[in-house]
Amino acid sequence: MDETTADETAFTALRTQLREAATAFAGGPDALEEILLGIVDDIDRAVHEPLEIFPVCHHSPASATAMARRLREKRPKAVYLELCEDMAPLLTELRNCRLPVAVQAFAAEVDGFPAQWSPLSVVAPITEASAEYQAIAYALETPDVELVLVDRSSDHVFQWDARGAHATGAGSGPEAPAEEEAALHGDAVGVEIGDLRPRFAELEEHLLRHGRVRHWSEWWHQYVELPLGESDHDTYRQVMFLIGSLFRRLAPGDPHRVRVDEDRERHMWTRMRRHLQETGTDPADCLYVCGAFHAASRVAEFGVLGEDTFEIGPRTATRWQYGLIPSSHAAIEAQFGLAAGSVSIAATLWAKNLRRTRVEPYRLAGQAGAGRPKARKAVAAAPAEQAPPSDRLTGFLGRPPVLDGLDEAELLGWSVEIVRAARRSGYPASTADAIAVFETSILLAGIRDRAKPTPYDFQDAAVTCIEKDTVPGRRDVRRLVEIMMGGDRVGRVGYDALPPLARDVHDRLAPLNLKLQQRGVRRALLDMAARPELESCSDVLWILRRLMPHGAARPIMGERKLGERPIQESWDLALGTHQRSLIELGYEGVSVEQVLEQRLRRTAYDSRATAATVLGAVEDTVLYLRGHRLAGELGAHALKVLSAERSVDGAPEVLRRVRRLLAYYRTGEPVLPPWIESFVKAGYAHYCTLLPTAFTDDDAGVRQVGAMLGFLFGMESLALSLGCDRTQLELALAQSRPRDPAKTALLWAARTHLGQLTRAQLRARCDEMLGNPMVVPAYPRYLSGFLHALEPVPGLADFVVEAVSNAFARLPDHVLLPWLPTLITTLRSDGAELAPLLIREAGRTFPGRLAALDAWVPPWRARAEPEAVRPARRSGARASGAALLAAHPAACDAVAGLLGCDGTWQSAESAPPGAALADRHPRTAVALEALLAAS
Known part of the structure; x- marks a missing residue:
């Protein structure tokens, strides 16, 4: 039989069986037969495509094992990978990282998208137990092999998807991952190879109920991962095609979701055909790695012989930044709705698959956290002849499941280890609990029709036998099992793969002699008196505290205030834990000072900024950047914002910040900056104008009005010296009702x-x-x-x-x-x-x-002086005042002129000089006499 005849009859037996099954179950040909036969058509079409399609599921050990095996057999010259095409330059930097990490596209400012979407972020997490990492490592480590990313760009991700579709799902496992690790990806949109999960809720519920499992990750582990772990290449492909086609045909008919899926497939096949035409590569020497959901595609552009009718639209003017950020198993689970601990279990199963199948995986040279790859001789042989594809599904689906025998040593080791971990966490666990966990795991597996307990069965048994009614520590038993199975592995981006800003921060903090790239908290002690060079480290740390999330740089001792210089400081630093935030700062500038200046400008010139907000930006400029140029610019803008305000809500904050800035400039500068003089002068007139309205406005609180008066009275001397008129304030108070x-x-x-x-x-x-x-x-x-x-x-x-x-x-x-x-x-x-x-x-x-309280008389209730005493004091005041005025005639004339008294000096024989003035102002005369006597 020739190849053409074999291709036509490859799935005839399977079609016949499915047609008979549909007739038996549905009572005749109907939609069920159409679905089942359509699935076979999808598989047949994908299998016979000249450009070999390799369907995968993300973070699947079976997919990674099959990928490594197939790459060593086929040795393709070009690998087409379902990943955002604009992320290609970053993949070489994976050598400087410890997996898992995520490739990120980030845009702080948008142009062409709604402003409320900002910032935009797209991440594609990569783990060692994933098929895409095997493809990337093979392409980068093998000479003359080209890696081509063919999926839509990060810009098209937001062009095609509605914003509502970007919400990330919560973890479906029994325990949500740690908040710190789940936040490694933030609210970024996740792009992954092999988004293989039923979109039909009733189908997923049916599979979970009949599979006797709690969540999708457990179903996939039991019914797909284990059977495909040692299957041959053709069987693996056809089974994955089957699952992808089934889930696709049973997906809800969401027009937007369907359109996005089909546009992605049209985009990828259009890119691949263009590359084949431009390079002249034989499709037989290529490998197309994509998710199983997209492998069984029905678009007209499918295949190397498909139509060229899809037009790839232009990108927007948004400026994208690219980098690698640390990821973790918990972050991947939280972002893509996987069960807690499922990625860690997949990593454990990946290691077991490698030992069992003896498949040698691909690893990037120098990859942190990975073993050194074995040296092999270069193989220049041509790709092996591939036999025509045949029907492997019929035998696979009809074959009874292979019962994997119980590995008692492995299960016993798990039981002992979980009891040991429980004791360390405060549980009163004993050897009897280890025996109970062992037997209960076997019992649960038998109830669920499994010959061998899975990690999920063991987890349920451990919770049942060890965790009674309370959790003595901060981790429950379920979390202890996840840690024991491999834990939440957290990746790290190496120094050479960091953006310039992050490298600059580490270089400037090098005098601290701390391993700041490692996770955890590091205590830094800065004695600037003994080591003046540490003052620059202090400047960087205060800026990081201003820019990064809480906990990245936390001062324990010391503070930064206007006009003060640090002497000693103590810090708790966790830059390795918050590496993602530090990397994203690098997307905004080349230094932390530049990023801070940009953010202060953005805050000050925001359309919703108030005068208090702009003054806060001015204060931060002086405090962290110690620059006069930016402070003057923002201060002048604060004057414009204040003049345009018609509300007094920000008056308390304006008063507080202006007082601090005035005190700083008066003590640290020879003259006041022009902007603050203009601000005080304009503020005095502005608040005088608003004062009558504020007194009667119900929306203006007494605190706001008090702050306005505080500004007017506190800045009065400076305002009057700059040309303001106090009459304006008096008129404003007179008009207030x-x-x-x-x-x-x-x-x-x-x-x-x-x-x-x-x-x-x-x-x-x-x-x-x-x-x-x-x-x-x-x-x-x-x-x-x-x-x-x-x-x-x-x-x-x-x-x-x-x-x-x-x-x-x-x-x-x-x-x-x-x-x-x-x-x-x-x-x-x-x-x-x-x-x-x-x-x-x-x-x-x-x-x-307390004893003096009984005899205490309030000052305001003190008995008034007798009337007989007052004239005597007044006459004495007159006499002493007359003598004082006679002794200082020039001062008397000056005071009389200020008080508006007209008159001439009398002769010595007449009344005492200045008696009339002293009689009219006795208190002033007494005060002047006391002042001169004291001097």
Whole structure:
């Protein structure tokens, strides 16, 4: 029989059996027969394709073993790999890494996509027990072999997929992976070879129920991995084609998902045909590695003889960055919805398959974490003749499962090891528990129709026999089994494969003499007094703390403030654990200073930025970059943002930051920068304009109004020296008509500060309110306003203590008790910085000992002086004032001019010189006399 006849009749027997089965089960030809025969057609089409298709499942030991075996047999000259075509330049850097790692495409800024998608990230994780790694290692280590990535680009991933389809699934296993490891990929979109899982929920549920397993990973391990572990090449291919076609034909009819799948297949076959035409390579010398789901494709572009009707669209203007990031078994499981521990179990099974089949895998030379490959002589022989494909499915499906005998030594070792691990974690496990785990594993395997317990059976048995009702440590038994089976292996990107920024960080931190590329926490002690060169390390660490996630660089001792220089610091560093974040910083710039500057600019010029936000960026610029150029630029922008604001919500933050910056520049610079002078001048006019509205606006809180007054009073001297007019503030207060009691008290305090209201008048108003039964319930709200008045008028601290004391003494309980929680929350949330001022003043006012409290009289209740004493003091003041004025006539003339007093000096025989002035201003005369006497 010639080859053509064999091809036509290869699957005739299988078609006949499936047609008879469909008729028997469905009662006649119907959709079931169409599905079953369609699957055979898909297999037949894929098997007879001239360009050999190698279907795989991602992270499948059976696929990796079959791939290594086939590569040594066929020796293809070109390997087409289902991976994003723009990731090809990165694959050579895998030599400098320890697997698992992920190839990443990253875009911090988007152009052509919605802004809310930013940042964009696509990752393709690679483990040693994966078929794609075997193909990559073969192509890179074998001379004259070309590796071609044919899948859509990272840009097309987001062009074709709806954003809602990018949500990553949670782990379906019994225990979610550790949060730290699951976050290694972040919210990146995962691209993997062999996304082989039923998309029809009812089908997956049916397989799990009849397979007596808990999740998909266990079903795949039991019914696919183990049977295909030692199968021949043709059987492996046809079984994988069968599974891929079955899952594809039974997938839900989601038009978007179907369109994306078919466009990917059209893209890959179009790329392969173009490469064959450009290079003239014989398709028989090539190998196409793709997921089994895409291998049995029905698009018109399928095959080397398919149609060339698919047009690959252009990419957007988004600028993509590429690099390698560390991955882990837990991160892969979390991102692709696999059971916890399944990737670790697959790695263990991969090692067993290599020992059992004696297949020699491919490894990249110098690969970290892998053994040194054996030296072999170069083989230049032509590819072996391949026999025409024949039907292997009929025999495989009709053959009873091969019962793998119980490996008692292996199971006994597992049982002893899990008991030992449980004891270390605090479980009261004993030898009896080891025996129970051993027997229960065999019992569970028998109940589930298995001749040999799988790792999943052993895991269930260990949980049943060892974990009683509580978990004494931080790991339960299920997690202990995962660790025992291989643990969560975490990859690492080597120094040579890091981006320039990451290498620069490690170089600048080299004086610390710490192994910062390793995972875990390292303690760094910096004594800048003894080693001044460590100050540059301190600068880098503070910037990393600002840019990287919490825990990457955590200060234990020391802080960075404006105007202060570090002397000694202590840090906990975990740069190896957060290597992914450090690598992604390298996508934004070549140094951490450049990245920080870009982020500060982005924050300051954001459309939603407020004046407080921009001032925060200015403060960070001075604090971390110590530059005047960027600080001046952002400060000028803060002035524009403040002038455009019509809300006062950010006034407290503006006040706090301007005070800090002013204190820094006044102590550290010879003159104030022009931008901060302009900001104070413009802010003074801006807040004066908004003040009347803020007093009456219900959306403006008393804290915000108090901060505005704090800015006006605190910056008044500088603003007036720059040309501002105090009349504007007085007019703003005169136009203010607050209705809220707290704001009314705040206005009274402001008028007292300006001299428009005396202390006696303010005290009289408070006494009047306490004596009015209609106003007493609102009196605590007035006190809240006085508390916030300490921000703009700290000199009223003694009066606030007096007002609060009078409230405690005179308010009725039904008013006082409900107000106390409000007072406490006000001081905690809004007045945290005001509480020390109030407490300090209360400490000076009240007696320090309990015994003195009975005889203590409040200063504001001290008995007034007798009326007879006052005229004597006044006359004495007049006499002493007259003598003072006569002794200093020039000073007298100057003071008289300031006070607006007109007159001439009298002769010695008349009244004492300056008597009229002293009589009119006795307090001033006494004060001047005391001042001169003291000098």
